[in-house]
Amino acid sequence: MAKRESSIPVATLVERMINDIHTGAIIDEKNKLPTEPELMERYAVTRYTLRQALSRLSVLGYIYQAHGIGTFGRPRQDDNYVSVQNAVGLSTEMARQGKQLTTTDYSIDEVTAADAAFTPSAGKIDPATRLWEIKRYRMLDGKPYTFEHSYYLRDIVGDVPESALKGSLFAFVAENKTLTLGFQDKVMEAAPLAKENAWFFDLAAGAPMLIMNDDSYLSSGQLFAFSKLSYDYRMGKFFMFTRL
Amino acid sequence: MAKRESSIPVATLVERMINDIHTGAIIDEKNKLPTEPELMERYAVTRYTLRQALSRLSVLGYIYQAHGIGTFGRPRQDDNYVSVQNAVGLSTEMARQGKQLTTTDYSIDEVTAADAAFTPSAGKIDPATRLWEIKRYRMLDGKPYTFEHSYYLRDIVGDVPESALKGSLFAFVAENKTLTLGFQDKVMEAAPLAKENAWFFDLAAGAPMLIMNDDSYLSSGQLFAFSKLSYDYRMGKFFMFTRL
């Protein structure tokens, strides 16, 4: 009859396992994790659930699995770089690393897509779409770090409180219970520092900038924001993990 | 007795589905795919297998699934940018886009890790490790595109044929039947163009370069190469897709 034995859900399992990896509870001196049968018993889940969790950990770079050998933990590089995969927002990511991200200057204006300085990297957008245009200058541990130029679809995100403008726009959207985040397209490039932003960075116009363009979508597939972040090349480095 | 009915494996299914998405065979005018039961029947696979495939397509950005609504196709941006997720090597990726990647100048030398110009972004390496040091200048459709500086572990990859040096080092390793590719750590950054490489690019020293550092591992977790690719900022843009 396949009665539900009420085991823990995958998301919980993933959290627990990340924690147990960090504390070393399930990693031996050779970075090896217990075998799947052992983990199944330890967490009281079926193999399917366990492997769902292992798969997520593996995508995030916490572990890798070697066929016929075993499962191994991996050092995460989040401490030195910004992970492009952990979509938690810059503020949260930096807070986790014990670094302080502050917004020193910001502006918000109402525009239509036709008047925006740029458009989403992928996809199209109706020129009549009403947008919030937000510009933010942000410092990391007191040093100029990034200039953010972003557009949010007004009809979707509604009013943006000042606390979000100073802090985390990402958290503002994520915590809105009527919206479910879906996915992002990201385009990374380098470009010379523009004159109008040179004052903020300790750099001459024309200096290298690392640029990240994000198009953000809800889980329904609806675009809700697109943005361009320019990082001081000396401070901004992105990290990611790929399976071949 | 759960007899095997010999349906197709996931990898095959993924290929077929990508194809059927490109040709429009399983996408309607609203970009919607058939429901899971319909796809199960179409491809004659169980739900598990189907969802494994859908999951991979979704990670690669071909589709997204909206709970309670349906599955939808997405435009891929591979035609305009280099995808950091499709790990097939630059040569193959460009060939697929109908662009010509040529190596105009290259060198290969024997060094030890102690003498290497840089080390893996993550992890450590024994200074005594024997390496191939490879430098390549590569053009895209006749224009200066990227300078590649990479190190391959000699004891793992063995001798590197000249054809691989001129063409695809990635394919050379991938086609070696005794080696199984595993994963990569990637660190992206921007930096000023160094004087010694300015001659190759049509740029002055100090111009922005987009830089990709790769540490490549076998499926056993063994490092086999680490490299640094510098792209002309006007031509090199990276694309990726993330689920939030």
Add this chain to the structure above:
DNA sequence: CAGTGGTCTAGACCACAGA
């Protein structure tokens, strides 16, 4: 409410690595 994708169970067989 009906229909969609999301999670979970229990069990079988396959393929690779190493002693």
Add this chain to the structure above:
DNA sequence: CTGTGGTCTAGACCACTGC
């Protein structure tokens, strides 16, 4: 040969969306 992870089946129930 044994133990590891990889694939697959068949079926159940859960959770969200829109009518």
